[in-house]
Amino acid sequence: MQFTQKSREHIESCRFCWMCHHICPIGNATGLERHTARARALGLSLVAREAVEFSEDIVANVYECALCGGCVADCTTGWDPVMFTKEARLGAALDGKLPPYVLKMLANFQETGNVYRLKNENKIPDFADSDTLFFIGEDTRAMGCAKMAVQLLQKAGVDFTVLQDEPSSGYSMSFLIGAAAETKTVMEKCAATLAKYKKVICYDPADAKVMKREYKEWGITLAPEVLTFTELLADLIQSGKLPVRAQDLVFTPQDSPLLARDLEEIEPIRSILSACGEVREMFLHGKETMLAGNLIMHQYMPHVMEKVAENRWLNAKNIDAKIMVTACPAEYVLLSKTRPAGIELMKIEEVILKCL
């Protein structure tokens, strides 16, 4: 496995550094030392020195990271385990060392358009054409539901369309094999399909992150303006198109790391929730948020992912939260699976619909 000079520099910095030990949602869920940025870096540094092979379990360890950026955000000196972890995934792909569960997901993607090989029961109705596209995303199409979101946009009078055959943004491929040529092809295909729209509203922060950040990094031109769903909803409330009335309810936002860290979007969910009721923050919020779930990892580490979500519920319980609110479809699925008695879970669109 050959690392770029840049990745090597980050690996060498992290391998003997213990400072972000506490922050990893995976490590906190499992208690396993190998789930720390320093452990991953140490393994890879020994691989780079040819002291150990890039063996099956070192490769597996590279897949035990949610790429949530918790460690990156915590790092005062700006070292980036997400970067070298993604590069190691690409390396595993190039060396023909991908774990069987990754190969299976890649095959699923080729055959069904999503890594889960799931076909959603919910039929998507036909929408009239528009220059604004509501992009639902791979996770929701496979196992979620965007009905309430669509209903809300219609109530607000937003003119939009939805694609029957929506392409993948490239998020799942990027997660699984990083900057591979195949990932770029998927992204380019998506950019080409989206080229005719003026605006794309991403329901899933994962797609917004890829389109807003990774396309740029990879030199892929995306013609339309990309908005996150929350960003748009906050604007619609502000401009009076969604005339919500504050209720006697207390909401606790779960910041998706994709929004809060990757896209630095923290305020919109709060402005929505404070228009609808009171906001009670979890101790770790905003940029310091903790991941509450990742559906791709749930495929191969189901119990760990459920523990990750359970830990987030524990954080919510500790501040006596009443209603946890999320804008991330993947986190919604995992939080619903693990919801304890006594706290409600709502999607952001559900909150607004309730307060209209």
Added chain:
Amino acid sequence: MTDFLFNVIATELEDAVGKENCSTKTIDKITHSVDYFWLSRMWADRGLRMPEADFVVAPKDAKETSAVLKIANYYKIPVTTWGAGGGSQGGALPVCGGIILDTKRMNKIYDINEEGMYIECGTGSIYKHVEWAANERGYATMHYPSSLTCSTVGGFLAHRGIGVCSTKYGKIDDMVMQMEVVLPNGDIIETSPVPKHAAGPDLNQIFIGSEGTLGVMTKAQMRIYAQPEERRFRGFLFQNMSDAFKAARELLQMFKPSVMRLYDEAETATLIKKIVGVEKPGAFMNLAIEGVSEMVALEEKLLLSTFKKYGAEDLGSEYGEKWWKEKITFFYPGHMMDIPQCYGTMDTIAPYDKIEKIYWAMKEAIETNFPQAQFIAHFSHWYEWGCMIYDRFIVDGKDVPQDPHEAFRLHQEIWNCGVRAALKNGGVVNDHHGVGIKLGRLMKEQYGPAMQVFEGIKKQLDPNGIMNPFKLGL
């Protein structure tokens, strides 16, 4: 060990802690073979493999821990307890192979007891998580070492750790109430329900500092404190360290600041200049006083008048506040010493009548015997009777042999030299980082025949010698 026996033991351990919590994978073995000890890092840096455990297990509680220790005792295989590997003395390294017992699955917060003012938690909890739990209810643990985010409750107890507010709130051994401990034979015991009593010797203090050689601490009740109404900082520049010691001793007879850090001239001119921005020569001292505002105001008055008597220049609060904000930045790569440098912290402690002498003796010993080494120090944990020296040696990368065995030798020689200078002048082997494999050989030099007390306890509790062999000089 034969392959057959290996499989017998592996399956028994899997049965004890669950398959997913027992590993023989390379990644787990590598991960637990390098801790914060310079030698282990240097070894890995040179592309060598450190001694590795045969099995890595992560029990979830005392019962599972007990099952592991029973298996280990039966087969007579070593058990090394691993918290987060943040220890700098190689205490958690499985130097004889065998089992690594990682405590981090024992990370449950069982009780936040606001009446008794403690948090009961698994000892595998990272201390920062305990702090979060306290903060969520408006309290604080007041244990703020630079490794708050990367070391466990059990690790701090095992090494007698210390945080930056120790002068007011104490060391980790002052912060613990009751503990649950699994003895090497697998028995689960509880120490006295309170830390202050006359019901015989203090069981807590037998296990605190024992570095995994006498058993595994599995649960602990750690004290919490009310958040201070106010925390005020003040920086001072003394003309020399002697004046600072006199001023500090006088102050401590009146009240206890929380933070109290005196930097020698060398550290003031390097690290402090770089991070906090103090430009003038002298010995910089940074203090924080905290608590109820009215008391803080009075303490500040006493502080200013006392330090004035000893010619300290008042630098105001800005430096202290900056230091507080940046206090852990020093430890991130890029700010911290790192390989290829060779370095170490030789913290020791002594009463005021000896402390300065120890400082000069250690400085001279290191600088004359190892002219390639730089010696810097600060004094950061203070008592009415004395204080701790946090002295470091740093050898520039270009002067560190590339050959790992030679680098190893240089490291050991510097340590022997520095610690012996401390011992000769009334210091101790270590103040708060512990002993581990790094300093085990020097324990007998400090304790002499008193060492038989530790050896006797060890022999009684761990007759097969399975618990963390070669650590603590046992």
